[in-house]
Amino acid sequence: MEIFRSATGQFKKSDDQREYASALDQLSKSLASSETLRAELGQSEDVWKSLTEFWSSAEQLDLDDEAASGLLLSFTKFNRNLVGGNVSNQNRSFPNLLPICGLIRHLTSFGLINDSKTLPLLRMMLQLVANNLTLNEHLVDRFWGPFVQLDEVNNFLVRSNQSKDIGVSTVVSILVRNCIHASPSQISSYFSSSTGRKLALSLLDKIDTLSDSEHDTPEDMAFDIGYRIFEQLFQLHATHSLWKSLAASGEPVTPAQIVLIKLLDVFLQDFPDTFSPSTELNFLIPEFCHICVYTEAIMQDALRTGSDSMVDSSLSLVYQALVLLCQCILSVVLKEQEKPGSDPFTQQAKTDVSFEGKGLPETIIGKYRCKLDLFLPRVMHGKSLPTVPLGNAHSDTSGFAYVKRDLVRLLGALVYDDKAIQDRVRECDGIPVMMNLCVTDERNPYLREHALFTLRNLLHKNVENQKVVDSIRPSGAWDEEGVLRDVPGATRK
Known part of the structure; x- marks a missing residue:
């Protein structure tokens, strides 16, 4: 115990500091591999007295002094290993988190956050905080309010996540994930608050x-841990509240919402049976319809004015949102079709009337009536054809490239074996729209195949729809001599 008593500020010489740091490092190695030793040291009042005295005066250490900063790193490592997996030690160490988080805020100041000399100390202190809270619901509940629910300037997690060091970012994500695991209800609700929004923005940006x-790679591991945070939040029914908290006034969709919906899209590829999309994700349908209406208005205005400057600036994110929201809705619909008789989300998608008396099927058909091809080069028979220009050519069409295909896939899933939805598509003149998509389009892989499949679903067991297709036949045909001849009984359209 002499090591701890001597290392709490009673020494002055750098040589002594290095000696104590070396002794602490040796003890830390033993602690890392021995639960028994952690328990034994945790019963020593001298240990906790020494730690408390050290942390209360640690802010006075000169971090520019190599010996002093080395001692601080060694104490941090010792404390980190002492509390690992030991609830009693975690409880005894908890009061010291206040000065420790104060030091973290100092280490994340503008001049130090990316300083190679202090980064190891910042990483170690964050690991100490994470170890002190892991699997301890009581401490997480006590910690989250006074330490995390602060403004951006004082929130040490937000500040730490601004570091360019991948190790720091990884520890921040581990700490957040461990807290969610220990106290899911409190932490998930926190992310919908104004202060929680800052942390969510920081995590999504990273x-x-x-x-x-x-x-x-370390970056790949950090990404995976970050994804697991939001995977937990999705399962805790925090998706809608997160979506709303990330919104910005006057913007149809924000960059953070795009990242969130990308993660949701991954999650929905194979979500667990315990997850209930009908109650958690019902907001996706009106959001999708809202963005469709927004894009239609922008495009129609561009057609009216002959200018596409607003289209370029306004639709970059919206194109991505259309594709991602469509894919998310489609994933849930297809998942529910695997279990006949259990499709509440699909039924909602079919029955909801979101805008101007239109439901999802009508909104999809309406999307194709906006003369979308005027905004991108048309492709027919494998050849790119020029279109009527609206101004400068669009530089980024990657987001739009899959919109048509995914809308067709979604409509095909909705009309499958459902005569009422098939009839609604016919009543809004959607059948000719689908027929016009049954052509080769090199920008939309498999668009033709999906359009044919959707058309098949529209016609299945629906005589009225079959009659519509039958009435739209070629009015003429080329004979062997190259002369266009009328087809008897054909109706011109």
Whole structure:
């Protein structure tokens, strides 16, 4: 115990500090591998007295002094290993988190947050906080309010996540994930608050930055941990509240919402049976319809004015949102079709009337009536054809490239074996729209195949729809001599 008593500020010489730091490092190694030793040291009042005295005066250490900063790192490592997996030690160490988080705020100041000399200390302190809370619901509940529910300036998690160091970002994500696991209800509700929004924005921004990381790299691991945070939040029914908290006044969709819906799209590829999309994700349908109406208004205005400057600036994110929301809705609908008789989300998608008396099927058909092809080069028979220009050519069409295909897929799923929805598509003149999509389009892989499948679903056991298709036959045909001849009985359309 002499090590702890001597290392709490009673020494002055750098040589002594290095000696104590070396002794602490050796003890820390033993603690990491021995639960028994952690329990024994945790019963020593001298240990806790020494730790308390040290942390209360640690802010006075000169971090520019190599020996002093080394001692601080060693104490942090010792404390981290002492509380690992030991509830009693966690409880005894908890009061020291106040000065520790104060030091973290100092280490995340503008001049230090990316300083290579202090980054190891920042990582170690965050690991200490994480270990002190892991699987301890009581402490997480006590910790989250006074330490995290602060403004952006004082929130040490938000500040730490601004570091460019991947190790720091990884520990922040681990800490948040551990807290959610220990106290799911409190932490999930926190993310819908104004202060929680800052942390959510910080985490989503970091995930977006790491999304293109190479496999089996530290960046890839950090991305996976970040995704697991939101996977937990999805399962805790926090999706809608997160979506609303990330919104911005006057904007149809924000970059953070795009990242969120990307993560949701991944989650919905194979969501667990315990997850209930009918109650948690019902907001996706009106949001999708709202964005459809927004894009239609922008496009119609561009057609009226002959200018596409607003289209370029307004639809970059919206194109992505259309595709992602469509894919999310489609994933749930297809999942429910695997279990006949249990499709509450699908039924809602079919019956909801979101805007101007229109439901989802009518909104999808309306999307194709906006002369969408005027906003991108048309492709027919494998050849790109020029279109009537609206101004400068669009530089980024990647988001739009899959809109037509995914809308067709969604409509095909909705009309499958449902005569009422088939009739609604016919009543809004949607059948000719689908027929016009049954052509090769190199920008939309498999658009033709999906359109044919959707048309098949529209006609299945529906005589009225079959009559519509039968009436739309070629009015003429080329004979062997190259002369266009009328087809008897054909109706011109």
